[in-house]
Amino acid sequence: xxxxxxxxxxWVDYLRQGRSPSSLELDLLLEEGRAVLCGVVELELLQGxxxxxxxxxxxxxxxxxxxxxxxxxxxxxxxxxxxxRARGIQIPATxxxxxxxxxxxxxALLTGDRHFDQIQHLPxxxxxxx
Numbered sequence: 001x002x003x004x005x006x007x008x009x010x011w012v013d014y015l016r017q018g019r020s021p022s023s024l025e026l027d028l029l030l031e032e033g034r035a036v037l038c039g040v041v042e043l044e045l046l047q048g049x050x051x052x053x054x055x056x057x058x059x060x061x062x063x064x065x066x067x068x069x070x071x072x073x074x075x076x077x078x079x080x081x082x083x084x085r086a087r088g089i090q091i092p093a094t095x096x097x098x099x100x101x102x103x104x105x106x107x108a109l110l111t112g113d114r115h116f117d118q119i120q121h122l123p124x125x126x127x128x129x130x
Contacts (some may be wrong), residue, residue, distance in 0.1 A: 004029055004037045004125045005067060005102050007111035008044040015049075017056070022112050025126070029110065037064040038101050040094045067105055069097065077101035084118055092113040 006026055014023045029035040042061055049057050077096035084091060095115045099122050102109045108125035109116060116122060 001032060001034055003034050003105075003107055004110050005038060005098065005107045006035050006041065006107075007098060007109060007113055007116070008041050009112040010110050011041065012048070013043055013112065015045075016052075018102070020112070021126075022110060025110060033065075035064055035110075036067050036107065037061055038067045038098060039069050040097050040101075044094065059114055067107070069101055073097060073100040073104055076103060080119055089118050091100065091118060095119075 006029065010022045010026055013020050014026045024112065026035060030086075045057060046054065074097065077093065077100040080099060081091065081093060081096040092115065095113065098109070099116060099119045101107070102122060106123075108123040110125045116124070
């Protein structure tokens, strides 16, 4: 089964004890060992976590497979963001970089962030339907 990069939006809900479909899907991905992490998501999570919760979060994240960001990802993200801007759409550069890493690594993305809907050819991973 393929690995899935989990975006910050899903992690935030999951860490707040959310029971959304995406949070439940993350539970399943963790059980199956299919959830992967990238530096941008780790950065976003660690910057926003309460200092008291940081050690537990760091331990959880360090157990996940890690996708390195490469120069190619920054170039691809720049192209993605440039194409969107030409259409009058602006999304955060961090989201462009996450999308570029997914595209290069052929990973699906589990996210609750609608910004990613604007990026063509980005495989999305959603909660499994019964």
